[in-house]
Amino acid sequence: MSRVPLHYIDLRTFSYATEDDKRVEEALRTFLPEDFELDRTENVGHHGDRIVVFSARVENADDMRYVLDRLGDIEEADRVIREMDERVDENTSLFLRLDKQAAFNGLVRLGQGITLRGKVEAYPAKKDAAVENARELLADAADVDLESLAIDEDD
Numbered sequence: 001m002s003r004v005p006l007h008y009i010d011l012r013t014f015s016y017a018t019e020d021d022k023r024v025e026e027a028l029r030t031f032l033p034e035d036f037e038l039d040r041t042e043n044v045g046h047h048g049d050r051i052v053v054f055s056a057r058v059e060n061a062d063d064m065r066y067v068l069d070r071l072g073d074i075e076e077a078d079r080v081i082r083e084m085d086e087r088v089d090e091n092t093s094l095f096l097r098l099d100k101q102a103a104f105n106g107l108v109r110l111g112q113g114i115t116l117r118g119k120v121e122a123y124p125a126k127k128d129a130a131v132e133n134a135r136e137l138l139a140d141a142a143d144v145d146l147e148s149l150a151i152d153e154d155d
Contacts, residue, residue: 004061004064004065004068004137005120005121005122005133005136005137006064006068006118006119006120006121006137007059007119007120007121008057008058008059008064008118008119009057009058009064009067009116009117009118009119010055010056010057010058010115010116010117010118011028011031011032011055011056011058011067011114011115011116012053012054012055012056012114012115012117013027013028013053013054013055013100013113013114013115014051014052014053014054014113015051015052015053015054016045016049016050016051017045017049017050017051021052023104024052024054024100024104025038025040025054026104027100027101027103027104027113027114028054028056028103028114030070030103030104030106030108031067031070031071031098031103031108031114031116032056032058032063032066032067033062033063033066036056036058036063037056038054038055038056039053039054039055039056040052040053040054041053041055068137068138068141069141070108071096071108071116071138071141071142072138072140072141072142072143073107073108073142074108074109074110074138074142075107075108075109075110076109076110077138077139077142077144078144078149079110080096080110080138081135081138081139081142081144081146081149081151082149082151084131084134084135084138085131087134088120088127088130088131088134089127090127092119092120092121092122092125092126092127092129092130093117093118093119093120094116094117094118094119094120094130094134095115095116095117096110096115096116097110097111097112097113097114097115097116098110098111098113098114098115098116099111099112099113099114100112100113100114101113118134120133120134120137121133135151
């Protein structure tokens with residue numbers, strides 16, 4: 001993957017009072033290059049409980065390739081590619097929710113706990129172009145043949 005058709009990738013997760021911050025941070029780091037800097041913000045929940053927000057913005061092309069390489073291991077790649085029209089919004093942002101527990105174990109699955117938002121390059125900046133770019137991007141990362149998926153372009 002030489003060209004990365006993304007402006008940036010944002011990753012975010014929460015560590016609740018019942019969770020171990022180090023384990024939650026480790027889960028998020030599953031998607032990031034070694035020693036990548038994380039932002040850590042402490043908040044208070046509605047009931048006074050502590051919530052730590054871990055987030056990272058990946059803007060460097062090599063670092064984005066690392067994230068995409070990890071996303072290429074997603075178990076449901078075919079499904080995500082087919083659903084791309086639902087996962088890319090009118091502002092050309094791609095959204096995925098990833099399983100935090102699976103990530104802690106080094107696995108990449110759809111689920112709850114980690115939010116990924118990628119700003120997809122599209123010229124012109126239209127949803128249809130962004131959907132196509134995002135499909136190609138994930139198919140390339142996951143080594144999936146797009147033609148074998150028979151995606152209806154009217155989706």
